[in-house]
Amino acid sequence: MTGALAAGLAACSPDRTVTIDVPAQVEGSLPDDMVTQLQDAVTFAMAATGSSGAVVGVWAPWSGSWVSGVGTTAPGGSETSADSTFRVGQVTRAMTCDAVYLVAERGLVDLDAPITDYVSGFAGLADITVEQLCDGTSGLGDYAPRLQGSFLTTPDRVWNPRELAGYGVGTTADVAPGAAYRDSDSGYLLAGLVLERATGRSAAEVLQDEVFEPLALDATRLPGAAGAAPSAEGAVLDGLWSPDADGGVNCAEPLNITEASASFGWTDAGVVSTIDDLGRYAQGLAANALGVDTDERYDAPLPPYDGAPSWQTTAGGVVQAGSMIGQYGSTPGYITATFADPQTGLTVAVSLNNSRASDGIGAFLAWQLAAIASKAPAASGQTAPEAGLPWTPEQQRDAIAQNAICPLP
Numbered sequence: 001m002t003g004a005l006a007a008g009l010a011a012c013s014p015d016r017t018v019t020i021d022v023p024a025q026v027e028g029s030l031p032d033d034m035v036t037q038l039q040d041a042v043t044f045a046m047a048a049t050g051s052s053g054a055v056v057g058v059w060a061p062w063s064g065s066w067v068s069g070v071g072t073t074a075p076g077g078s079e080t081s082a083d084s085t086f087r088v089g090q091v092t093r094a095m096t097c098d099a100v101y102l103v104a105e106r107g108l109v110d111l112d113a114p115i116t117d118y119v120s121g122f123a124g125l126a127d128i129t130v131e132q133l134c135d136g137t138s139g140l141g142d143y144a145p146r147l148q149g150s151f152l153t154t155p156d157r158v159w160n161p162r163e164l165a166g167y168g169v170g171t172t173a174d175v176a177p178g179a180a181y182r183d184s185d186s187g188y189l190l191a192g193l194v195l196e197r198a199t200g201r202s203a204a205e206v207l208q209d210e211v212f213e214p215l216a217l218d219a220t221r222l223p224g225a226a227g228a229a230p231s232a233e234g235a236v237l238d239g240l241w242s243p244d245a246d247g248g249v250n251c252a253e254p255l256n257i258t259e260a261s262a263s264f265g266w267t268d269a270g271v272v273s274t275i276d277d278l279g280r281y282a283q284g285l286a287a288n289a290l291g292v293d294t295d296e297r298y299d300a301p302l303p304p305y306d307g308a309p310s311w312q313t314t315a316g317g318v319v320q321a322g323s324m325i326g327q328y329g330s331t332p333g334y335i336t337a338t339f340a341d342p343q344t345g346l347t348v349a350v351s352l353n354n355s356r357a358s359d360g361i362g363a364f365l366a367w368q369l370a371a372i373a374s375k376a377p378a379a380s381g382q383t384a385p386e387a388g389l390p391w392t393p394e395q396q397r398d399a400i401a402q403n404a405i406c407p408l409p
Contacts, residue, residue, distance in 0.1 A: 016213050016214060017213065017214050017215070017216045018214050018215065018284075018289045018290065018291075019289065020215070020280070020283050020284045020287050020289040021287050021289065021342075022061070022283050022286070022287050022340070022342060022345040022347075023061040023062070023344065023345040024061060024345075025059055025061045025065060025345065026061060026062065026063065026064060026379045026382060027064075028064045028065075028379065029064045029065065029066060030058065030060060030063055030064040030065060030066045030373065030376055031063075031064070031376070031377065034066075034372060034373065034375075034376060035066050037372050037393075038056070038058055038066055038369055038372055038373070039068070039070065041365065041368050041369055041372065041393070041397065042054050042056050042070050042350070042365065042369075043070060043071070044397065044400065044401075044408070044409070045350075045352060045361055045364075045365040045400050046070065046071055046352060047404075047406060047407070047408055047409055048357065048361060048400050048401065048403065048404035048405070048406060048408060049335060049352050049354045049356065049357040049361055049404070049405065049406065050240070050242045050249070050251035050254060050354045050356060050357070050405065050406040051071070051240065051335075051352040051353045051354040052071050052072050052073070052074055052075045052077065052238075052240065052254075052353060052354070053069065053070060053071035053072050053073050053074070053077075053080035053084075053237055053238070053352075053353045054069070054070045054071060054080065054237075054350065054351060054352045054353065055068075055069050055070070055080060055081075055082060055084050055086060055237055055274075055275045055350070055351050056068055056070060056275065056348075056349070056350045056351075056369070057082075057275040057276065057278070057279045057347070057348070057349045057350075058347070058348050058369050058370075058372075058373045059279055059345070059346070059347040059348075060345075060346055060373045060374070060376040061344070061345035061346070062344075062345075062376070062378050062379065062382040062383060062384050062385065063373075063376035063377060063378060063379050063382065063384070064376065064379060066373075067082050067275060067276065068082050069081045069082045069083075069084060069235075069237075073235075073236065073237055073238045073353070074238040074240065074256055074258075074353075075252075075253075075254065077238065080235075080237060081235035082275060083234060083235050083274060083276075084234075084235040084236055084237040084274065084275075085219065085229075085230040085231035085234065085235065085236050085237070085272055085273065085274055086230055086236070086237040086239070086272065086273070086274075086334050086336065086351045086353070087230055087239065087262070087265070087269070087270070087271070087272050087331045087333060087334045087336070088220075088269075088271045088272065088273050088278060088331075088334075088336045088338075088351070089265070089269045089328070089329040089330045089331040089334055089335065089336045089355075089359065089362075090185075090268065090269050090327055090328065090329020090330070090331075090336075090359070091271065091273075091278065091281070091326075091327045091328070091329065091336055091337075091338055092188070092222075092265065092267060092268060092269050092270055092271040093134075093188050093268060093269075093317040093327060093329070094285055094317045094318050094326070094327040095207055095211050095212075095271060095281070096134075096188055096191050096192060096195070096203075096207070096267040096268070096317065097134040097188075097191065097297075097316050097317030097318070098210065098211045098285070098290055098292060098317075099195055099206050099207055099210040099211055100130065100133075100134055100191055100194065100195060100317075101134075101292040101293060101296065101297055101316070102210050102290060102291075102292060103195060103198055103199060103206070103210070104130070105292075105293060108198045108199060109130055109194060109195075109198045110130065111129065111130050111131040111296070112129050112130075112131065113129060113130060114126050114127065114128060114129060115128050115129065115130055115133065115190055115194060118130070118193070118194040118197040118198060119190055119193045119194060119197065121162065122165070122166070122169050123169075124169070125169065127176075127177050128140070128177045129177070129178075130191070130194055131296075132177050132178055132187075133184075133187040133188065133190055133191040133194070134187075134188075134191060134297075134316050134317040135181070135300065135302070135314075135315055135316060135317075136181045136182060136183060136184060136187065136302075136304075136314060136317075137177060137178050137179065137180065137181055137182070137302070138177055138182075138184055138187045138190075139175045139176070139177050139179070139180075139182060139184075140168045140169055140171075140182070140184040140186045140187050140190075141167075141168045141169075141170070141171030141182070141184060141186060142167075142168055142171070142183065142184060142185045142186065143164045143165065143166075143167035143168045143185055143186050143189075144185050144264075146167050146171075147164070147167065147264075148332075151257075151260075151264050151332055152241060152255065152257065152332070155227065155257045155259065155260035155261065155264075155332065156226075156227025156259060156260060156261050157227075157261060157264075158225040158226065158227075158261050158263050159225075159261065159263040159264050159266075160263075161189045161192060161193060161263070161266050161267070162193070164185075164186070164189055164264070164266070165186040165189040165190050165193070166186075167186065168184055168185065168186020168187070168189075169186060180302070181302040181303065181304060181305075181314065183304070183305075185265075185268040185269065186268075188267055188268035188269075188317070189266055189267055189268055191267060192266055192267025192268075195267070203222060203266065203267050204221065204222040204223075204224070207221075207222050207267075207271070208221065208222075210290075211290065214289075214290060215280060215281060215284045215289065215290070216280070217273065217277045217280060217281055218277070219231075219273060219274040219276070219277045220271060220272070220273040220274075220277045220278075220281070221271065221272060222262065222266070222267070222270055222271050222272075223262040223270065223272055224262070225261055225262065225263040226261065227259055227260055227261045228259055228260075228261075229258050229259050230258070230272040231272065236258065237334070237351060237353050238256055238258040238333070238353055239256070239257050239258045239260065239332065239333015239334050239353055239355070240254035240255065240256060240257070240333060240353050240354040240355075240356075241254055241255045241257055241332060241333060241354065241355060241356055242254045242255075242354055242356040242405065242406070243255055248405075249356060249405045249406065251405070251406035251407070254354055254356075257332050257333045258333060260332060260333065264331070264332065265331045269329060269330075269331040270331070275349050275350075275351065278336070278338045278349040278351075279338060279340070279347045279348075279349040281338065282325070282326045282338040282339055282340035282347055282348075282349060283340045283342075283345065283347055285318065285325055285326065285327075285340070286324070286325040286326070286339075286340040286341065286342040287340075287342045288342075292316075297315065297316035297318070298315045298316055298318070298320075299315070300315060301313035301314065301315040301320065302314060302315065304319065309390070309391075311390040311391075319339075319363075321339060321363070321367060322389045322390045322391070323341045323342075323343065323344075323387060323389070324339040324340060324341045324346070324367075324370060324389070325339065325340060325341075325342065326338045326339030326340060326366070328359065328360075328362045328363040328366065329359045329362070330355040330359035330362065331355065332355055333353065333354075333355050334351055334352065334353060334355055335351070335352045335354070335355055335357065335359050335361055335362040336350065336351040336352075336362055337349070337350050337362035337363045337365065337366040338350070338366065339366050339367070339370060341370075341387075343385070343387065344374075344385040344387065346370060346373060346374060346385075348366045348367075348369045348370045348373070349366070350362060350365050350366050350369065352365070356405055357403060357404070357405045357406075358403045360399070360403060361399075361400050361403055364396045364397075364399040364400045364403070365396070365400060367389070367391055367396045368393045368396035368397055368400070370389060371389050371391060371392055371393040371396065372393050374388060374389055
């Protein structure tokens with residue numbers, strides 16, 4: 001499926017799958033000079049993060065596409081394949097919340113109910129609702145920064161989601177639930193526990209049935225807890241982490257943490273996928289192909305951080321950036337982002353294989369690629385869209401440079 005995200009993205013099993021209503025993708029590649037710009041942007045972000053490799057997809061339906069592996073799977077390794085499997089990081093959040101909203105529409109979950117109706121054993125959660133877990137307004141804290149050292153020394157350790165969530169519950173902010181946005185990986189683990197309690201199925205089964213199968217994401221799954229590479233078959237993008245060094249970060253000799261337990265991210269950041277599937281997912285999310293109640297999901301968008309640009313908001317486990325909808329983030333070994341415009345079909349998906357730098361670099365790179373591709377000329381018989389994006393490639397490149405942890409070319 002590389003290079004053609006499919007005309008209309010009609011899926012292959014009519015009894016279980018849905019059609020993604022975005023403009024049909026024309027066959028063929030983007031112009032050579034534009035591909036050079038896109039590749040230069042990727043290699044710059046790789047240098048900034050200490051990544052040896054990346055997998056990237058850019059689809060401009062009116063012009064063409066570019067789907068490629070860049071660099072090597074690890075330092076001194078083989079060339080990166082466009083078909084590589086990798087961990088998608090916090091894109092998992094959007095998928096988890098897809099399932100939460102769909103299950104709620106069938107009456108199995110009450111979004112306005114306290115999470116204590118579904119998850120017991122935690123103190124101080126009676127005023128937090130299920131919907132606040134997806135909106136990021138629960139006031140709960142993060143567990144990953146506190147446990148990062150433990151993960152890096154034992155990446156194959158199997159974690160219980162209740163144990164992980166407990167670390168975030170223990171760092172609850174002095175802010176009333178619903179009052180403000182606060183990034184919380186613990187909240188999305190609790191959302192996974194809500195799904196399991198409400199449905200009587202594992203989170204992996206719920207995501208498969210509610211999200212992956214309907215969208216025909218054949219290479220996407222939430223793995224089991226046992227330590228392993230993102231895939232047991234086919235190409236894999238290795239996951240790296242640059243350790244501390246005297247005077248800075250050791251960008252030349254990263255740790256290889258490819259074989260790890262997905263339990264550390266679970267329903268917050270544990271899903272694995274490929275770049276074609278990730279692009280397809282972004283289009284499905286942007287076009288609301290799953291039929292989620294968007295009035296409910298996006299009724300109270302908030303800036304994701306202090307000083308965020310006015311064009312960037314978050315709600316329901318999803319980020320909106322200008323006209324593009326998606327999600328971004330990191331999990332040990334990978335920085336990943338994917339966004340799509342439901343009107344033009346412009347879609348970008350990226351994964352860098354070193355997670356030491358800010359996960360914002362994934363979003364900056366995706367937005368830089370989108371700004372470049374938005375200017376793609378129309379193929380024969382096509383019409384280029386007039387709408388633009390509220391940022392430039394240069395602005396996003398500068399943002400990457402400002403967050404670089406390794407020497408830049």
